Amino acid sequence: MKNKVKVGIIGLGAIGAVHADAYRAAPDAEIAAICDIAEARLAALGGKYDVKRRFKDYRDLLKSDLDAVSICVGNKLHRSVALAALKAGKHILLEKPMALNAGEAADIAAAGKKAKKIIQIGMVWRQAETTRVVRDYVQKGFFGNIYHLRAVLIRRRGIPGLGGWFTTKAASGGGPLIDLGVHLFDAAMYVSGLWQPTRVSAMNYAKFGKDLRNYRYVSMWAGPPNYNGVCDVEDYSAGLVRFGKKASLVFEIAWAANTEDVQFIDILGDKGGARIFDGKPLTIFTEHNDLVANVSPLINEGANTFHRQADIFIKACQGKCPPAATAEQGVTLMKLIDAVYASSQGGREVAV
Ligand SMILES: NC(=O)c1ccc[n+]([C@@H]2O[C@H](COP(=O)([O-])OP(=O)(O)OC[C@H]3O[C@@H](n4cnc5c(N)ncnc54)[C@H](O)[C@@H]3O)[C@@H](O)[C@H]2O)c1
Numbered sequence: 001m002k003n004k005v006k007v008g009i010i011g012l013g014a015i016g017a018v019h020a021d022a023y024r025a026a027p028d029a030e031i032a033a034i035c036d037i038a039e040a041r042l043a044a045l046g047g048k049y050d051v052k053r054r055f056k057d058y059r060d061l062l063k064s065d066l067d068a069v070s071i072c073v074g075n076k077l078h079r080s081v082a083l084a085a086l087k088a089g090k091h092i093l094l095e096k097p098m099a100l101n102a103g104e105a106a107d108i109a110a111a112g113k114k115a116k117k118i119i120q121i122g123m124v125w126r127q128a129e130t131t132r133v134v135r136d137y138v139q140k141g142f143f144g145n146i147y148h149l150r151a152v153l154i155r156r157r158g159i160p161g162l163g164g165w166f167t168t169k170a171a172s173g174g175g176p177l178i179d180l181g182v183h184l185f186d187a188a189m190y191v192s193g194l195w196q197p198t199r200v201s202a203m204n205y206a207k208f209g210k211d212l213r214n215y216r217y218v219s220m221w222a223g224p225p226n227y228n229g230v231c232d233v234e235d236y237s238a239g240l241v242r243f244g245k246k247a248s249l250v251f252e253i254a255w256a257a258n259t260e261d262v263q264f265i266d267i268l269g270d271k272g273g274a275r276i277f278d279g280k281p282l283t284i285f286t287e288h289n290d291l292v293a294n295v296s297p298l299i300n301e302g303a304n305t306f307h308r309q310a311d312i313f314i315k316a317c318q319g320k321c322p323p324a325a326t327a328e329q330g331v332t333l334m335k336l337i338d339a340v341y342a343s344s345q346g347g348r349e350v351a352v
Pocket of ligand 1: 010011012013014015016035036037038041056057058072073074075077095096097122124179222
């Protein structure tokens with residue numbers, strides 16, 4: 001159909017396949033080209049989605065007649081591929097984390113402004129229906145003043161691709177903090193509306209992965225391990241973020257720790273609060289009719305979050321709505337993550 005948004009996908013690994021599935025389900029999107037350095041992935045995804053234009057070099061894909069691209073390569077390539085795509089006049093849906101650090105992220109944001117193209121960052125947790133509902137409660141004042149956030153994601157043994165790009169700082173930018181922390185920080189700040197982190201005090205630890213051959217695990221995302229590879233990133237990060245004198249956020253984020261798996265974000269206001277991403281039905285903790293009360297909104301989680309993310313991106317490319325997560329917010333997240341690393345390295349509180 002003539003008015004479909006023609007998209008290309010660069011990087012056809014775990015998440016590239018998820019983007020392809022989401023575009024296939026989006027009525028206004030057409031997967032017009034794909035790219036990966038791995039021939040087998042090009043053939044598999046090209047065959048599955050009947051995509052004829054297949055490239056091994058993303059610069060060749062960018063010469064094609066496309067409106068937009070999803071950038072689904074490893075973190076180290078985000079900046080160079082994003083800059084090339086924007087220069088080639090494509091809108092971009094850029095996977096998280098936006099880049100290896102805030103400096104790189106700022107380069108991408110500036111290039112987007114110059115090219116007048118849409119940049120949407122892959123902050124897919126925003127697309128959960130619970131996230132939308134709780135944000136709406138916050139915006140309508142039901143929670144009163146939000147003064148504290150708790151963001152926790154602990155995996156007992158969850159180091160991904162040990163020895164590969166995930167655990168090599170030069171390729172990933174860091175460990176669970178940049179990989180998962182970016183989702184937690186984004187969701188907490190998006191729901192609460194607290195977008196001005198000012199100071200951070202944090203400690204990072206590397207206790208499990210650094211001794212590659214002695215890392216015991218049950219299963220491994222992006223495995224098997226490469227024992228000849230590198231693991232020079234943290235596996236645990238904990239700290240306190242200040243939002244001036246107004247509010248705070250405590251976080252604990254781990255790929256590995258000797259404790260139970262646990263995951264949640266608490267949003268605490270003086271009139272109400274909620275815990276999200278804990279896998280349980282939503283409860284609003286509040287007061288009602290002079291009583292301490294729980295409110296249990298009945299929510300239909302509905303569509304797949306990656307499908308929603310792709311739908312919004314396609315609509316943004318058509319000029320129908322803003323992108324779901326902006327480059328400016330991506331830069332703020334990267335500044336916060338940089339500050340966590342700086343605080344841990346320096347052994348002191350630092351400005352964001
Ligand atoms: N939003 C989410 O929840 C989520 C989940 C997983 C991964 N991610 C992000 O997606 C990105 C990719 O992660 P992944 O798990 O899919 O990694 P992956 O290693 O499974 O896939 C990366 C793909 O990029 C290809 N590639 C490498 N160099 C290339 C190049 N120069 N040109 C084209 N293709 C190239 C690889 O061959 C591979 O197929 C990362 O930034 C990661 O943080 C996001």
